Amino acid sequence: MWEYLSRSVISRFSILFFTLCILINFETFANEDIFSEIRTTLESRVKKVTLKNGIRLLMMKRADSPTVAIYTKFLVGAADETPEIAGTAHLLEHMLFKGTKNIGVTDAQKEKVYLDQIRVWGKRLDSYRIQERELAAKGEPVPEKLIKDKNILETRFKNLLELHRKFVVSNEDSYIYEKNGGTGFNAYTTNDVTNYQILLPANRLEIWAKLESDRLKDPILREYYTERDVVLEERRMRVENQGMGILREKFLGAAFPKHTYGMPVIGYESNLPFLDIDKTEEFFKKNYRPHKMAIGIVGDLDFDKTEKLVRKYFEDIPDGPSPKLSHEPESFDHETRRVSVKHSSGPMKVMGWLTPASPHPDKPVLELIDAILSQGETGRLYKRLVLRDKLAQRVACWTGEPGERYANLFAIYVTNVRGADPDKIESSILEEIETLKKEAVTEEELAKIKNQIVADYIRGLNSNSKLADVLTYYELVAGDWTEIFDDYARLDRVTPDDIMRVAQKYFIHRNLTVGDLINSDGEKK
Numbered sequence: 001m002w003e004y005l006s007r008s009v010i011s012r013f014s015i016l017f018f019t020l021c022i023l024i025n026f027e028t029f030a031n032e033d034i035f036s037e038i039r040t041t042l043e044s045r046v047k048k049v050t051l052k053n054g055i056r057l058l059m060m061k062r063a064d065s066p067t068v069a070i071y072t073k074f075l076v077g078a079a080d081e082t083p084e085i086a087g088t089a090h091l092l093e094h095m096l097f098k099g100t101k102n103i104g105v106t107d108a109q110k111e112k113v114y115l116d117q118i119r120v121w122g123k124r125l126d127s128y129r130i131q132e133r134e135l136a137a138k139g140e141p142v143p144e145k146l147i148k149d150k151n152i153l154e155t156r157f158k159n160l161l162e163l164h165r166k167f168v169v170s171n172e173d174s175y176i177y178e179k180n181g182g183t184g185f186n187a188y189t190t191n192d193v194t195n196y197q198i199l200l201p202a203n204r205l206e207i208w209a210k211l212e213s214d215r216l217k218d219p220i221l222r223e224y225y226t227e228r229d230v231v232l233e234e235r236r237m238r239v240e241n242q243g244m245g246i247l248r249e250k251f252l253g254a255a256f257p258k259h260t261y262g263m264p265v266i267g268y269e270s271n272l273p274f275l276d277i278d279k280t281e282e283f284f285k286k287n288y289r290p291h292k293m294a295i296g297i298v299g300d301l302d303f304d305k306t307e308k309l310v311r312k313y314f315e316d317i318p319d320g321p322s323p324k325l326s327h328e329p330e331s332f333d334h335e336t337r338r339v340s341v342k343h344s345s346g347p348m349k350v351m352g353w354l355t356p357a358s359p360h361p362d363k364p365v366l367e368l369i370d371a372i373l374s375q376g377e378t379g380r381l382y383k384r385l386v387l388r389d390k391l392a393q394r395v396a397c398w399t400g401e402p403g404e405r406y407a408n409l410f411a412i413y414v415t416n417v418r419g420a421d422p423d424k425i426e427s428s429i430l431e432e433i434e435t436l437k438k439e440a441v442t443e444e445e446l447a448k449i450k451n452q453i454v455a456d457y458i459r460g461l462n463s464n465s466k467l468a469d470v471l472t473y474y475e476l477v478a479g480d481w482t483e484i485f486d487d488y489a490r491l492d493r494v495t496p497d498d499i500m501r502v503a504q505k506y507f508i509h510r511n512l513t514v515g516d517l518i519n520s521d522g523e524k525k
Contacts, residue, residue: 043482046471047303049310053319054291057310058471058481060298062464068299069464070208072196073472075294076287078265079191079403080325087267088283090189091231091275096196097173097187098222100214104172105222114164115220119277121160122225125153126274161226168222173211180204184465189265191403192477199465202300206309213313216288224277232272239266243343243517250339251350251515252402255409258328261402290319294475296468330354330407332506337513346393347416348517349425352401352409353506358478363399364491365502366410370397371449372441372499373412373432378452380432381412389428391420404477409513410506422516436503440496450492 049057077089101108128150135142177185181201188195200208239245249264256262267275295314297306332354355366373381374397385392394415401411414425475481 046481047307048475048481049307051290051311051315053315053317054289054293055310055314055317056294056475057307058294058296058468058475059301059303059306060296060467060471061301061303062298062467063300065464066202066300067199067464068202068205068297068301069199069468070197070205071296071465071468071472072212073294073296073476074194074288075192075292075476076194077190077192077403078263079260079327079405080287080323081260081263081283082325083263083268084271085275085279085283086263087231087265087272088275088280089194089287090265090267091228091272092280092284093187093189093194093196094227094231095221095224095280096215096219097171098220098227099169099172100218100220102214102218103176103211104169104220106167106169108220111164111167114160114167115222118157118160118164118225121153121157122277125150125157126276128153130274157225173215176207176211180207182207191261191265192405193473195469195472197465197469205297205301205306209309209313213317216314216317219284221277221281224280228272228275231266232269235266235269235272239264240269243341243345244348246341246343247348247350247515247517250341251352251513252409254337254339254515255352255354255513256330259330259406260325260327261406261408265402286323289322290314290317292322292476294472296472296475298464298468298471327406332511334510336509338515339513340516340518342518342520344520345517346418347420347422347519348515349414349416349422350411350515351426351429352411352513353508353511354407355399355410355506357406357408358400358404359483359486361490362502362505365494365498366399366506367491368446368449368494369436369499369503370399370410371452372436372445373397375449375452380435381429384428384432385414385425389424391417391425391428393417426514433503433507437500437507441499443496446494446496446499 045060047059049059051057078086081088098104105111128146131146132142132150174185177198177200181204182198184197184199186197196212198208239249252264253262266272295310297310356362371379373379374395376382377387379395381395381397385395392414394413396413398409398411398413401409412429414429416422416425471481474484478484
């Protein structure tokens with residue numbers, strides 16, 4: 001988590017911009033003539049094609065290595081769920097690694113008989129378990145017949161799963177990629193997007209096209225009930241067994257009582273064991289639509305040949321309308337909200353203020369405030385809490401918590417020193433923010449911060465994978481990857497007066513949510 005937070009001082013599309021500038025050997029960013037030249041150069045190196053069904057293909061040629069990084073991204077994540085199906089987007093990401101009618105199975109026709117039975121018996125077993133849970137929640141006795149029938153069904157269901165397993169070829173897609181020199185075959189789900197990725201030798205691009213188009217055209221939710229248990233265990237490991245995980249979940253739930261940003265990506269312990277296979281399949285069909293999909297391919301490629309290959313395998317995927325959730329906006333005016341969590345891990349504090357979604361003229365200002373407060377050892381909060389007052393071990397800011405498609409939080413995460421007064425930490429943070437409101441940052445300090453942003457975030461980002469990842473991300477979230485240029489221009493125009501104005505506007509008590517991680521002994525220390 002901390003690694004993820006620390007890289008978010010600026011948005012991912014700004015990271016892409018600075019990286020691309022390095023790639024074409026530009027060192028100055030403020031001059032408008034040079035900026036215009038950068039834009040012209042980059043647009044000539046990145047080719048965008050929209051397929052007939054709406055899929056957006058972004059290609060960037062970099063011939064320094066005979067490889068290609070391929071990122072396939074969908075504009076769907078936890079924000080597109082309802083509370084009843086929370087965790088479905090993430091579970092579906094797992095399921096799409098289980099294969100198709102052609103991959104991951106020895107005999108698809110024979111397997112189908114078992115899959116149909118598993119679906120029927122699995123849903124029936126879920127209904128028994130739900131009845132049992134509801135009765136227990138009401139304090140009512142569970143009828144012996146219900147328990148008996150459920151136990152019999154569980155035994156039969158386990159036997160059915162064992163019989164089906166003889167048809168399964170586990171991780172066959174991974175094996176195919178590895179045999180063809182592929183690395184980094186993986187995926188991730190966030191509140192905003194779901195992503196699938198692979199790095200391959202350039203002459204193996206068609207292997208990817210065959211496998212991934214097949215995954216989208218003919219997925220089989222194979223081993224659904226087994227994988228649902230895997231995700232439940234993943235939740236226990238990443239959330240319930242870690243104080244930070246529980247704190248963040250409770251904190252976001254308090255900050256977003258109306259909006260889906262308040263729901264955890266991995267889902268809730270209460271509903272994960274009962275996610276319905278039919279609803280998961282329906283979620284796939286409605287959300288994995290071509291118009292919500294972007295493919296980024298960066299590396300040693302030929303534009304025309306790559307476009308022809310992608311059209312051959314992906315252009316026949318049918319498009320259609322996607323469901324649109326009615327997201328109720330959160331209030332920027334409310335009493336300070338507070339949550340606390342008891343856990344055996346070290347104490348922490350998190351504070352967050354609601355801020356508007358991009359593109360908004362205040363977003364670049366907030367990104368620079370982020371840097372002023374938390375960038376390395378020169379950040380004001382680091383110098384105050386860690387170096388001077390010895391109240392914290394670590395401190396980081398995060399703009400866009402937990403996503404960027406909708407109004408989100410400017411969040412400050414602090415790992416407290418054991419025994420430190422959490423109220424003192426909070427008051428110290430608020431004092432530093434008050435300083436931003438009342439005392440203008442000098443032009444020299446602001447210029448230094450802008451230069452530090454460039455220096456800090458281009459390190460380690462000169463890779464095809466990073467470029468493919470951020471190209472597709474910004475294409476989907478902002479609507480067009482070229483919007484990156486306008487965002488940088490806004491960042492460069494931020495003034496000391498803007499810093500004061502934005503701090504005064506958003507960092508107020510009636511727009512604040514606070515979370516505390518408390519030791520299990522009940523003390524915030």
